[in-house]
Amino acid sequence: MAANSGSLPRFLERPTSYTTGVWGWITTVDHKKIGIMYGFTAIFFFLLGGLEAVVIRSQLAFAGNEIVSPDIYNQLFTMHALTMIFLAIMPLAVTFFNLIVPLQIGARDVAFPRLNALSYWIYLSGGLLLNAGWILGGAADSGWFAYAPLTLDQYGSGGRGMDFYSLGLLVLGVSSVAGGLNFLVTIINMRAPGMTLMRMPVFTWMAFITSILLVTAMPVITIALIELALDRILGTQFFAPGAGGDPLLWQHLFWVFGHPEVYILILPAMGIVSEVLPTFSKKPLFGYPFIIFSGIFIGFMGWAVWSHHMFTVGMGPVANATFAITTMLIAVPTGVKIFNWIGTMWGGSIDFKTPMLFSIGFVFLFIIGGLSGVSHAAPPSDYQQQDTYYIVAHLHYVLFGGAIFGIFSGIYYWWPKFSGKLLNENLGVIHFALLFIGMNMSFGPMHWLGMDGMPRRIYTYGAEYGWEFWNTVSTIGSYIIALGTIVFIVNVFYTMRQERRTDLADPWDGRTLEWSIPSPVPEYNFKEIPIVNGLDSFWDTKYSTDEQGYMTPIPQGASDDNQEDEEVDIHMPGLSYFPFITGIGLSVSGFGFAIYSQFNVVGLTVAIVGILATFFGAYGWCFEPADPEDHH
Amino acid sequence: MRILKIVFATMLLGLSLACTPEHLQSTFDPKGPIARDQGYLFEILFWAMAAVFVVVQTGLVYTIIRYRRKSENELPKQVHGHDKLEIAWTIAPIFVLAAVAIPTVSMIFEHDDIPTNKPKIEVIAEGYQWWWGFEYTDENINVITANELHIPTDTVINVSLKSENVIHSFWIPKLAGKMDLVPNNNNSMWFIADEPGEYYAQCAEYCGTSHANMKFKVYVHDQAGFDEWVENEQKSANASLIECTSADANCSGLAAKGAYIFANKKFSGVIRGQQVDNQMCAACHTVAGMKIRGNAGPVLTHIASRTTIASGIYDNTEENLTSWITDPKNMKPGVYMPTLNFEEGDVEALVAYLQTLR
Numbered sequence A: 001m002a003a004n005s006g007s008l009p010r011f012l013e014r015p016t017s018y019t020t021g022v023w024g025w026i027t028t029v030d031h032k033k034i035g036i037m038y039g040f041t042a043i044f045f046f047l048l049g050g051l052e053a054v055v056i057r058s059q060l061a062f063a064g065n066e067i068v069s070p071d072i073y074n075q076l077f078t079m080h081a082l083t084m085i086f087l088a089i090m091p092l093a094v095t096f097f098n099l100i101v102p103l104q105i106g107a108r109d110v111a112f113p114r115l116n117a118l119s120y121w122i123y124l125s126g127g128l129l130l131n132a133g134w135i136l137g138g139a140a141d142s143g144w145f146a147y148a149p150l151t152l153d154q155y156g157s158g159g160r161g162m163d164f165y166s167l168g169l170l171v172l173g174v175s176s177v178a179g180g181l182n183f184l185v186t187i188i189n190m191r192a193p194g195m196t197l198m199r200m201p202v203f204t205w206m207a208f209i210t211s212i213l214l215v216t217a218m219p220v221i222t223i224a225l226i227e228l229a230l231d232r233i234l235g236t237q238f239f240a241p242g243a244g245g246d247p248l249l250w251q252h253l254f255w256v257f258g259h260p261e262v263y264i265l266i267l268p269a270m271g272i273v274s275e276v277l278p279t280f281s282k283k284p285l286f287g288y289p290f291i292i293f294s295g296i297f298i299g300f301m302g303w304a305v306w307s308h309h310m311f312t313v314g315m316g317p318v319a320n321a322t323f324a325i326t327t328m329l330i331a332v333p334t335g336v337k338i339f340n341w342i343g344t345m346w347g348g349s350i351d352f353k354t355p356m357l358f359s360i361g362f363v364f365l366f367i368i369g370g371l372s373g374v375s376h377a378a379p380p381s382d383y384q385q386q387d388t389y390y391i392v393a394h395l396h397y398v399l400f401g402g403a404i405f406g407i408f409s410g411i412y413y414w415w416p417k418f419s420g421k422l423l424n425e426n427l428g429v430i431h432f433a434l435l436f437i438g439m440n441m442s443f444g445p446m447h448w449l450g451m452d453g454m455p456r457r458i459y460t461y462g463a464e465y466g467w468e469f470w471n472t473v474s475t476i477g478s479y480i481i482a483l484g485t486i487v488f489i490v491n492v493f494y495t496m497r498q499e500r501r502t503d504l505a506d507p508w509d510g511r512t513l514e515w516s517i518p519s520p521v522p523e524y525n526f527k528e529i530p531i532v533n534g535l536d537s538f539w540d541t542k543y544s545t546d547e548q549g550y551m552t553p554i555p556q557g558a559s560d561d562n563q564e565d566e567e568v569d570i571h572m573p574g575l576s577y578f579p580f581i582t583g584i585g586l587s588v589s590g591f592g593f594a595i596y597s598q599f600n601v602v603g604l605t606v607a608i609v610g611i612l613a614t615f616f617g618a619y620g621w622c623f624e625p626a627d628p629e630d631h632h
Numbered sequence B: 001m002r003i004l005k006i007v008f009a010t011m012l013l014g015l016s017l018a019c020t021p022e023h024l025q026s027t028f029d030p031k032g033p034i035a036r037d038q039g040y041l042f043e044i045l046f047w048a049m050a051a052v053f054v055v056v057q058t059g060l061v062y063t064i065i066r067y068r069r070k071s072e073n074e075l076p077k078q079v080h081g082h083d084k085l086e087i088a089w090t091i092a093p094i095f096v097l098a099a100v101a102i103p104t105v106s107m108i109f110e111h112d113d114i115p116t117n118k119p120k121i122e123v124i125a126e127g128y129q130w131w132w133g134f135e136y137t138d139e140n141i142n143v144i145t146a147n148e149l150h151i152p153t154d155t156v157i158n159v160s161l162k163s164e165n166v167i168h169s170f171w172i173p174k175l176a177g178k179m180d181l182v183p184n185n186n187n188s189m190w191f192i193a194d195e196p197g198e199y200y201a202q203c204a205e206y207c208g209t210s211h212a213n214m215k216f217k218v219y220v221h222d223q224a225g226f227d228e229w230v231e232n233e234q235k236s237a238n239a240s241l242i243e244c245t246s247a248d249a250n251c252s253g254l255a256a257k258g259a260y261i262f263a264n265k266k267f268s269g270v271i272r273g274q275q276v277d278n279q280m281c282a283a284c285h286t287v288a289g290m291k292i293r294g295n296a297g298p299v300l301t302h303i304a305s306r307t308t309i310a311s312g313i314y315d316n317t318e319e320n321l322t323s324w325i326t327d328p329k330n331m332k333p334g335v336y337m338p339t340l341n342f343e344e345g346d347v348e349a350l351v352a353y354l355q356t357l358r
Helices: A002-006 A023-027 A030-062 A070-104 A111-136 A163-190 A204-233 A248-282 A286-301 A306-313 A317-329 A331-345 A354-375 A381-387 A391-417 A425-451 A469-497 A537-542 A561-565 A578-595 A601-623 B002-018 B032-067 B083-110 B225-233 B254-264 B319-325 B346-354
Strands: A543-546 A550-552 B120-128 B131-136 B143-147 B148-152 B156-163 B166-171 B174-182 B187-189 B196-204 B215-221 B265-272 B274-279
Touching: A023 A030, A030 A070, A030 A469, A030 A561, A070 A111, A070 A204, A070 A248, A070 A391, A111 A578, A111 B131, A163 A578, A204 A248, A204 A286, A204 B346, A248 A286, A248 A306, A248 A331, A248 A354, A248 A391, A286 B225, A306 A317, A306 A381, A306 B174, A317 A331, A331 A354, A331 B032, A331 B083, A331 B166, A354 A381, A354 A391, A354 A425, A354 A550, A381 A425, A381 B032, A381 B083, A381 B174, A391 A425, A391 A469, A391 B166, A391 B174, A425 A469, A537 A543, A543 B265, A578 A601, B032 B083, B032 B120, B032 B174, B032 B187, B120 B148, B120 B166, B120 B174, B131 B148, B143 B225, B148 B225, B156 B166, B156 B174, B166 B265, B215 B265, B254 B346, B319 B346
Parallel strands: B120 B156, B148 B215
Antiparallel strands: A543 A550, B120 B131, B131 B143, B156 B187, B166 B174, B166 B196, B196 B215, B265 B274
């Protein structure tokens, strides 16, 4: 093969020299650099989705408000959900998978570094594709759940947004499956010697379960999206009722994906919280195996509850009763997790640093979201709540109070590991306070609005319904959230301008392996692959316990930091152009198909160019020499 | 303590403002057994969850206050778990859930059976973008109307839910929780109203541009009032004017001119970007008694007896009717009714005619 690759054209050679600059980022296969790109891109989309939310709330602030037209409003709530779910929360979780999992298991990179880069480039370009509708004839406007047959042109607003929806999500699905497979293989195969599954940090465990869900759930929505794209672009009749198509087929496919998706969003945040609470309580996680197994049980049960999104479609009493009971069952492992988190803090020495505040906030708000969920797990009660603001309240307590708080906790917790700088603590506390107050003010009143009969997804309401007061309160709450987010952004810029410190290898007195190496993490992560002797084995190098079980510091020898400057020759995977070419090509082809109904020839041309680029990228990828030195 | 008092005061204010039964679509003011049972189940769930909330959040808040770091040198006891506790807090929620699952499941099956000890009326509710059609199929009633559902008290209303376009959801918060209208999957639901009154209702499933404008009203009458309503509906309204299919001398007056225009005069216009030519009002709207019976838009046979137009979003006044006919898309975004090329006086005549259809 070496001879063959030697005869390849010059541009297929593996780049060696880009370690900095734009090309350094484009060709990188380093899990840390990819993680950082994931993080910043996801924060950008988080701000975009937040902006959409602020416009939505402004429209609803007063009865009969006319800030945006109904069609724009419908695009806004659709894109808000899509952006937050697929372009903000999921990628932020993947950011932490990238940054943390290899470090927590003592590996030098993920199993497939180039596949990892491909996931990112597809995510970035797919996210732009999903949003392209804003400038090309309207963004998606059938709701993120896109119930058939509203997705067909004759019933919709006439915009082309749903083409960008179907193609955009298809492309993003490739990124998710590739990422999920990558982390599954990484976690199964690349753990440091001695790290058995039951010695694995909880965050890595949750990443593992989430990856299984990603790999298994995304294909389901892929089937549905291909059928939708075919219906819209080639005129097939999968969901067209006039031709005997079945709208309920879409709902089942969507929610069989959609409910595991909910756990894809929340399990990583639960993992983060399970790391932060012990660290800032100076205690090991209470009931480690129970937290792990309840996570597995939640992931598994995620497949058995999808029809609770469909209690009102007329499935009949047997199906509704069955799904009511399976749904209620999920409260058991969720409760176990919450009790164990409280048990972790009980008897500890709790330090209210910003990461800890967000984690405690997560537990507090997730309890509310979980409990309100039980009230629509019961179908007769749900008949009054389905599609009302009560559900909007519930889901935001789980996804904002839950997932987003968990993610912010992780951002504050792990920021120093990759930058050598601590996010400002005062600004962090203000950020937390504003988010906590704003979130309760924004989403709390929605419970009452829902029970007061206010449906979801209405762009206006009359003053006579009596919904105005709490809507105004909710809108003010959303502005407070926006203010809190601005404080966070200020904090990021403020911190980036600070001097890099060398004493931040282990700023929180951490327990897991990532804190055993310098901050920022060297390219090769671990100079020597660590040997793992137990759960929290890094903690065990710092502390032991006396006879009563109280922790006792172990006197540390002289710092071995001076070894850092030593020349180390560790073989790392080479850079590559091909993930970038393949990923962008895939989205370009998606873009071509998405605009096909508007601009036939141009669309087809673009699609063909994209497919050729993808094949070229994959071809070059296959024949790329494993090591740049092979050439010479 | 002062903070606690403020918190409690806010919570009480919230609850009292939230449980506002006088609000038009409040679910806290059930006026029939179905909505009452559903509210009852919600209350069971609410208090069970409220109890769990208080216990768990108190535990959380107590823990973080009691075990806050008091000095940097604290070295807490390293506890890895407690098997008996784990078993206890795995089993305890199961009991709570069983306690709410039992009434849940029994109510699901109970509501599946239509009571046989009460009279029953069959209604087909059909969802359109964005209005409601109602058809009473019992032989002794046999009425078709739109956007306002009239029913008697203490009678089982068995609603068949149909749609040939997108999915809608039929929801009368004070009478019954919702059920979806799914194309190719006909559903049904039943409910009973306790007392006469006017009830607000609204489509609950997102159905496109004017989803927010797809409302309807339910008028509950005593039996006599209902019979009276049925009797009026069964007549073809203002029969003499319906005969005015040509401009003959007997049919003078503005309303008669309107009737003629309604049935005969052809207009052109644009519907959602598509040109429509040579159509009269009757091509889309039925007025019972006329030869042409269009069914693309709501039945107008007794339009003047309705309190609202445009599926519950405007009062049925001369002014609103005029604006509606002149430019419907301005009154209801996305509407399928075209803006037509009326001549001077056409709209005035049509409004005059429609107002005679009592």
